[in-house]
Amino acid sequence: MYRKYIGILVIVVLICLIGIGVSEGCTAKNKLKDGDIPGIDTRNHSGKDASGEGMPGEDDDYIVVGFSQIGSESDWRNASTESFKNLFTPENGYYLLYEDAQQKQENQLKAVRNFILQEVDYIILDPIVETGWDTVLMEAKDAGIPVILVDRQIVVEDKALPETAVVGEDKEKDAVSEDNNLYTCWVGSDFAEEGRQAGKWLEDYLAERGRQDEEIQIVTLQGTPDSSAQIGRTNGFREIFDAHDNWNMLDYGNGEFTQAKGQEVMEGFLSDYKDIDVVISENDNMTFGAVEAIGAAGRSCGPEGDIIIISFDAVRAALEFMKDGRINADFECNPLLGPMVSEIIGKLEAGESVEKIQHVEEQYFDASMDLDKILKERVY
Ligand code: GYE
DSSP: OOOOTHHHHHHHHHHHHTTOOOGGGGGGSSOOOTTSBTTBOTTTTOOBOTTOOBOOOTTOOOEEEEEEEOOOOSHHHHHHHHHHHHHSSGGGTEEEEEEEOTTOHHHHHHHHHHHHHTTOSEEEEOOSSSSSOHHHHHHHHHTTOOEEEESSOOOOOTTOOOSSSOOOHHHHHHHHHTGGGGSSEEEEOOHHHHHHHHHHHHHHHHHHTTOTTSOEEEEEEEOSTTOHHHHHHHHHHHHHHTTOTTEEEEEEEEOTTOHHHHHHHHHHHHHHOSOOOEEEESSHHHHHHHHHHHHHTTOOBSTTSSBEEEEEEOOHHHHHHHHTTSOSEEEEOOOOOHHHHHHHHHHHHTTOOOOSEEEOOOOEEETTSOHHHHHHHOOO
């Protein structure tokens, strides 16, 4: 459970004395004071989280969890954050250290290193992109802290052996041959399947309208490059796309999963291509921007409009857009991962093993459905 925080102070002082740079910890090099290391109150050995409450004392029986979140770029992301914050509470036996990386991998690396320094019991990481994690995850492994990945996945790069972790010969071999040991498990969505489902939906939709042999012009608004959600959705849709000679991909553009960027990229598409039949938008917030751009360009979209809009996430606001006739179909991505992660931690605490890869169940919505009823029951 809660480890000895007094040890943290000693480690920090030692590290800083010998002048080794440990990201943010080093700001405390000469003068340790409250707040130098996020989450640690160096005066009384009890840290603070974002809410400002003191961390548990040594006798408290909390499970201390560090969560490195990507940012707050979308409705989906905010629902994800809430799912963790609502569940990982002292009432539920947890003490949560929450870090928002503001869309920067370097901030996530710092956060994870600070969690290691603080000897948390578990690290939860939603990795912004798939690569670049080997070293920091090896450090967590060496510290004996289980890492639970959520939402996006990582790719372990064999050649990138950790430079800073203390690795003996055996551990080195271990790191190369058993990549997956760098994290305990992963919980999230099957993004490629979401993309495939979107492609199949388009196939059926066009066929139902007798348009299966028509030339279909498509543009894609992509999410953060190299993120699992972008890679999976792009590739999954592409599999179905490749089976249709009459489907043409006019362009791909990076909308960064945000409304503002989605709108900007869509404006560019609309001025570059006069004939667009379908927009594949890899998340709802980019879709909101795209719909705005389409309206501003004097074009229309949705079931009664001239551009078919296919989106991902299926957050409440998007289903409202669908109800208003501006989105055709939306492929759900469930952000409510907190309860699953808590269940995993419960099993690990009990010494049980957990499944390495755990997918969440998802569905899709389209404008032909009873959206009033769906919206009444929608929790995010
Ligand atoms: O689709 C998007 C968010 O990784 C599944 O990230 C997540 C994606 C989600 O910004 O809205």
